[in-house]
Amino acid sequence: MDSILLKNANIISEDQIIRGGNLKIEDGIITQIDDIDNFDSSTQIIDLKGLYLAPGFIDIHTHGAAGKDTMDCDYNAFEVIAKYKASKGTTSFLLTTLTATQERILDVAKLLNRYLHREDSLGNILGIHLEGPYINIDRKGAQNAKNIRAANIDELDEIINILGEKLKLITLAPEIDGASKLIPYAYKQGIVVSAGHSNGSYDEIKRGFDCGVRSATHLFNGMRGLHHRKPGVVGACLEDDRIAVELIVDNHHLHPAIVKLVIKMKSFEKIILVSDSMRATGMPDGSYDLGGLETVIEDGVARLSAGNLAGSTLDLNYALKNLIEITGLNLVEGIKPLTLNPAKLLGIADSKGSISIGKDADLVVFDQDFNVLMTIIAGRIVYNILDK
Known part of the structure; x- marks a missing residue:
């Protein structure tokens, strides 16, 4: 039995920080917290010396990092992205596609399905978030317009036949042709349907919610905004508790006042922080490809040549830092939009998203400045710079 004892940590649990606490991992599962009453000579003991020990971050929207993108469609890209995300504390994430031909999407799905069955995969890729191609061209953002099309159940079935339950989430515009049929179909398959890249009216979006839409992709960005007589997509998403x-x-994507406003308006468990990171994440400024579109990175901000924001170069550990600095939330609450809340949306909160006995040992160790020093996935240390 593989066993690790993490001692002298500030453990961020669901309701408190356990100061100087201990945590035991056996065969990839959290088995004891704080009062550790038994371990043998084979147990690996790691003294965290007062560092924070938190549930691993869950990123439901990330296109790439470290020079690689989901749509590169090769094993090396998946591996590089997975390792980079782990180095920033992300223990579960959805590789996110871009609007592309059906042929290209199927190629990505097939290769990822094979990759996930490899014994040497890192274990932090949960599946795919299909962003596009069923979006509104008027709110395409950094999506390639030539491949935008009407929602198509036959196409979706082809992807489901390859990925099965690994197709976790789909972003679409509820108002476009075919969406009213595809939304309930996807919902019945257990896929989370998210409204995004949408120019729908308030009424059109609410009808989408009634059909099964349960989330909103990068709120305020790539969607019709809020007006006091035309609430639009944003108004519908803020108003509806589902x-x-x-x-x-x-x-960059949101003014701090907007972040605080959303948190005041929405049930806190419905707030989910994402990176929406693209291949330039962790890379120097310069020019990069994003789904066939040239993207220029300047001072870490990604924009198309027309000036539109084009994804981000954000890491979730710094998203957490920003959230706490903007809102004044404590760590116990502040970490939930990166951990427990996305786990609930994906229906995996019984095994991931918080530090609890019986849950997967997906953990991150960071210091008071939110620098990630160790990442553990299913009880396996996959990143460690504690002694550097």
């Missing part, structure tokens, strides 16, 4: 909302808290 809807979880993604926020990109990088101090």
